[in-house]
Amino acid sequence: MELLSIVVPCFNEEATIPIFYDTVEKIKGQIDAEVEYCFVDDGSKDNTLAILRDLNKKSGGVVRYISFSRNFGKEAALYAGLQMAKGNYVVTMDVDLQDPPSLLPEMWQILHNSDTDYDCVATRRTTRKGEPQIRSFFARLFYKIINELSDTEIVDGARDYRMMSRQMVDAVIQDSEYNRFSKGIFSWVGFHTKWLAYENVERSAGETKWSFWKLFKYSIEGILAYTTVPLYLSSVMGILMCGVSFIALVFIVIRALLYGDPAAGWPSLVCIITLLGGLILLALGIMGLYILDSQNT
Structure with missing residues (x-):
């Protein structure tokens, strides 16, 4: 039985x-x-x-x-x-x-x-x-x-x-x-x-x-x-932050050349921090996806 x-x-x-x-x-x-x-x-x-x-x-x-x-x-x-x-x-x-x-x-x-x-x-x-x-x-x-x-x-x-x-x-x-x-x-x-x-x-x-x-x-x-969306979201946010910081850096350089820099160092520092934060988020998202793929194979 x-x-x-x-x-x-x-x-x-x-x-x-x-x-x-x-x-x-x-x-x-x-x-x-x-x-x-x-x-x-x-x-x-x-x-x-x-x-x-x-x-x-x-x-x-x-x-x-x-x-x-x-x-x-x-x-x-x-x-x-x-x-x-x-x-x-x-x-x-x-x-x-x-x-x-x-x-x-x-x-x-x-x-x-x-x-x-x-x-x-x-x-x-x-x-x-x-x-x-x-x-x-x-x-x-x-x-x-x-x-x-x-x-x-x-x-x-x-x-x-x-x-x-x-x-x-x-x-x-x-x-x-x-x-x-x-x-x-x-x-x-x-x-x-x-x-x-x-x-x-x-x-x-x-x-x-x-x-x-x-x-x-x-x-x-x-x-x-049971979802990889947070990993993709981390990567997307990293790419967006890198893009925004790059555009901001270009703007700051052009403005400084044309009009001078009224707040020396501060805008560029913010852009560098944003760029580094974006790179970190992008790297974490990519690493997470690689780890997930290795576990599924």
Whole structure:
């Protein structure tokens, strides 16, 4: 029988883990596979680790876990969970039940439908009901910006909740970059994906660990990781600054020859500084593009 691994990052989730486990246990009978749980304790300060130890003993090893020495973030926890998973198929999902376990049987059936050749079934939210409006606005803005700047398409409302074949999981694991952006990695590896839409679900218990500032930093990392526009922008700005400084220097020389220089040295100094700044920006942009090309070959 095939094995399905459920990868679940946890950070201070003592209130949600038992609810999550009981909910999935009620549903897993609808899936024709053995199920293992791969929990990752991301340096929790509450009783998360104690609860996972207890579940490990009660389940006879079906519940497996690892515990970080400190909080490294959800991306690191997801990566560690994928490395730990042994299943023929792997699901990544949140423990707070905002990723509905009720979708698991449907995801399993789609991947095992002989009429399709999907390697992944992913989910996306069609609504953001219950979220602050300002947070929803910036979330939609993020997807618009990254899809305009990047060649890697990030589906609006995409969640990390997805079921993947072993082949796709191995491809994701091979991408071992330090600053990870899983939504981009899942799309970048390029496997055939079926999308399931659902309406936003409130947390089953506890509070979200994602503050506005954390989400903002995460979005910046995602944009920088999957677009070369900033590198080209640096090069273009460098060329423009060099051009402006050269024109200004010519103007200053001609004016000095014709009318003298009322502020001796100052205009030329500004132009030289601008020229050097432009050359530096141009060099940085070119070096960045060379480094990127060397990594892609």
